[in-house]
Amino acid sequence: MKIATWNVNSVRARLEILLNYLKANPLDVIALQELKVVDEQFPYEPFKELGYNVAVNGQKAYNGVAILSKLPFTEIKRDVIESDREKRTIQAEVSGIKILNVYFPHGGLKGEERFFFKLEFYKMLENYIKRNLLEEDKFVLLGDFNVARAEIDVWDPELLRGTIGFMDEERKAIEGIFELGLIDSLRVFHESEKIFTWWDYRASSFRKNEGMRIDYILVSSALKETLKNAFVDLTPRKLQGTSDHTPVIAELT
DNA sequence: ATGGTAGTGGGACTA
Numbered sequence: 001m002k003i004a005t006w007n008v009n010s011v012r013a014r015l016e017i018l019l020n021y022l023k024a025n026p027l028d029v030i031a032l033q034e035l036k037v038v039d040e041q042f043p044y045e046p047f048k049e050l051g052y053n054v055a056v057n058g059q060k061a062y063n064g065v066a067i068l069s070k071l072p073f074t075e076i077k078r079d080v081i082e083s084d085r086e087k088r089t090i091q092a093e094v095s096g097i098k099i100l101n102v103y104f105p106h107g108g109l110k111g112e113e114r115f116f117f118k119l120e121f122y123k124m125l126e127n128y129i130k131r132n133l134l135e136e137d138k139f140v141l142l143g144d145f146n147v148a149r150a151e152i153d154v155w156d157p158e159l160l161r162g163t164i165g166f167m168d169e170e171r172k173a174i175e176g177i178f179e180l181g182l183i184d185s186l187r188v189f190h191e192s193e194k195i196f197t198w199w200d201y202r203a204s205s206f207r208k209n210e211g212m213r214i215d216y217i218l219v220s221s222a223l224k225e226t227l228k229n230a231f232v233d234l235t236p237r238k239l240q241g242t243s244d245h246t247p248v249i250a251e252l253t
Numbered sequence: 254a255t256g257g258t259a260g261t262g263g264g265a266c267t268a
Contacts, residue, residue: 009268010260034268036260061261062268106268114267146268164268200268202257244259244268 001252002026005101005142005215006236007033007198007245011066012043014243019046021236027249028070029094031101033144034243035064042066059087065101065143067092080132081124088121097223097252098133102143107164115169118146122173129180139220141182144198144245146214147174149184152194153213165212182218185230185250195232198245206237217250226252 004027008014011032022030030052035042039058047054051070057078058064063086067073075093079085080100088103105121108114133139147170151157160166178184186195196211205211219227229251237246 013260034260062266200257201259204257241259 001028001095001097002249003029003031003099003140003142003217003252004247004249005031005033005144005217006247007103007144007215007243009034009243009245010036011064012037012041013241015043015046017236017239017242019050021247022047022050022052025233029099030068030247031099031142032066032068033064033101033103034062035059035066036061037064055090055092057087057090063087063103065090065103067099067101069094071095080128081121083124089125097138097140099140099142100129102141102145104144104146106146107170109164110162110167110169119169119173122170122177126173126176126180129177133220135181135220136222137220138222139182140217140223140250141177142215142217142248142250144215145174147171148212148214149174149178149216152192153196155194155196155210155212160212165214178218181221183221183224183227185217185219185227186213186232186248188227189230197232197248199237201244215245215248217248219250219252223252228253 052068056066073092077091091100105118107118148154197215199206199211
């Protein structure tokens with residue numbers, strides 16, 4: 001089973017790129033973030049034509065998440081965090097695996113309201129997992145975490161230290177989620193490579209490879225033995241008019 | 254500390 005996460009930064013603006021990608025790259029499950037569209041206006045049809053079941057939790061102009069799956073969903077939950085009014089979570093079960101897709105807040109500068117909201121969001125998600133998932137559950141947490149975990153996950157740790165996405169407070173918060181026994185799939189196969197998933201549109205960041213690894217696929221220990229590969233696909237980031245993120249993919253048996 | 258770009262929706266906001 002191939003599972004991917006991709007912050008598409010508007011599903012409608014990226015429809016052509018997304019469909020072409022799925023035609024060329026067979027994925028079983030794909031988690032999308034930043035749809036920027038309400039459920040009613042989500043482009044369901046072209047995905048259905050490619051054989052996908054579609055579960056959407058959308059919002060106008062901002063946020064919005066979806067899960068596409070070739071296999072049928074046996075359960076769909078939206079807004080799994082109680083105060084999630086921003087449409088940032090959707091969970092679906094596919095073939096006995098619970099898949100939780102999360103678009104974490106970007107946050108703000110230290111001390112600002114959005115900064116505290118972001119830290120609270122990490123804590124709420126940690127609590128949700130603690131309360132709702134058992135150690136033996138087959139579970140995948142994936143999405144745009146909006147934080148780089150370690151120095152290896154940013155292009156210039158000295159320059160970026162203390163900026164949004166690489167503050168000590170958010171790194172500590174995300175570590176609380178990793179410490180629930182979840183496995184950072186990319187690092188199982190690429191232990192010490194500098195690999196990024198996001199590059200700012202500005203300042204030719206992608207050309208200079210000035211990026212950050214802020215998108216993750218984490219798997220529960222019950223899935224550890226089934227993990228066969230994980231990688232970042234840079235190809236779609238090279239296209240004109242593409243998202244500022246590129247997909248992360250994990251392969252399970 | 255600022256600016257650089259992009260999407261939405263037709264200005265300001267988020268990222």
